[in-house]
Structures are given as structure tokens and as C-alpha cells.
Amino acid sequence: xxxxxxxxxxxLEYTSDWGIINSDGSRVEEFIQFVNExxxxxxxxxxxxxxxxxxxxxxxxxxxxxxxxxxxxxFNYVKSVKEGGRYWFRVDYWFSFSSExxxxxxxxxxxxxxxxxxxxxT
Numbered sequence: 860x861x862x863x864x865x866x867x868x869x870x871l872e873y874t875s876d877w878g879i880i881n882s883d884g885s886r887v888e889e890f891i892q893f894v895n896e897x898x899x900x901x902x903x904x905x906x907x908x909x910x911x912x913x914x915x916x917x918x919x920x921x922x923x924x925x926x927x928x929x930x931x932x933x934f935n936y937v938k939s940v941k942e943g944g945r946y947w948f949r950v951d952y953w954f955s956f957s958s959e960x961x962x963x964x965x966x967x968x969x970x971x972x973x974x975x976x977x978x979x980x981t
Contacts, residue, residue, distance in 0.1 A: 878910025884918030
């Protein structure tokens with residue numbers, strides 16, 4: 860499935876900064892399910908989804924939409940991206956924000972929680 864087809868299917872704007880422009884805190888679960896259910900997505904499209912999902916999760920946190928089920932779904936997505944290795948460079952970007960960024964990017968708190976859980980499992 861091409862990037863253009865994904866945009867049409869999900870009714871997303873085809874633009875630069877795709878993940879930021881199209882982020883939607885109410886659609887995190889939909890976006891994760893979409894990318895997880897499609898083996899036919901191009902590499903570059905999967906990379907774009909990392910930003911879309913992380914930014915949308917950040918929005919969901921700001922909007923007070925995150926419950927334990929969504930958090931678990933997100934953690935499983937992060938784990939799959941990390942284990943896959945090919946897209947981890949996009950995840951590194953999100954993990955790189957400084958602690959001073961937590962007001963604008965409260966996802967940092969969630970990522971710290973993910974790291975703490977991941978370290979305790981190894």
C-alpha cells in the first residue's frame with residue numbers, strides 16, 4: 860500500500876510533516892491497529908506512522924484520553940518497533956526530548972515509564 864493510498868484510506872492530509880499535521884488524540888488506537896494489520900506498507904510509510912502515532916499519543920495525553928488499555932497498546936507498539944529495529948531511529952527522536960519538554964510533550968513521562976518497565980523485564 861502506497862503512502863497516497865494510506866492517506867486516502869484514513870482520510871489524512873498528504874503533506875510534509877505528515878505525522879504532526881494529521882495527529883489526532885482520538886485516533887491512536889485506529890492508527891496503531893492500521894499499521895499493525897498491514898504487511899503491505901512501504902518502509903517510508905511505516906516510518907511516517909511512528910511520528911503520527913507518537914504525536915497522536917502526545918495529543919491523547921494532553922486531552923486526557925489515555926487509559927491503561929491505550930497505554931498498553933502504545934507500549935506494545937513501541938516494543939514492536941524497537942524489536943523490529945528498522946524504525947527505531949524515529950522512536951529515538953521521541954525519546955530524545957529533554958525533561959524540560961514535558962509540558963509540551965507529556966509523552967516523555969510515558970516513555971520514561973516504558974523504559975523503566977523495559978529495564979525491569981531484562
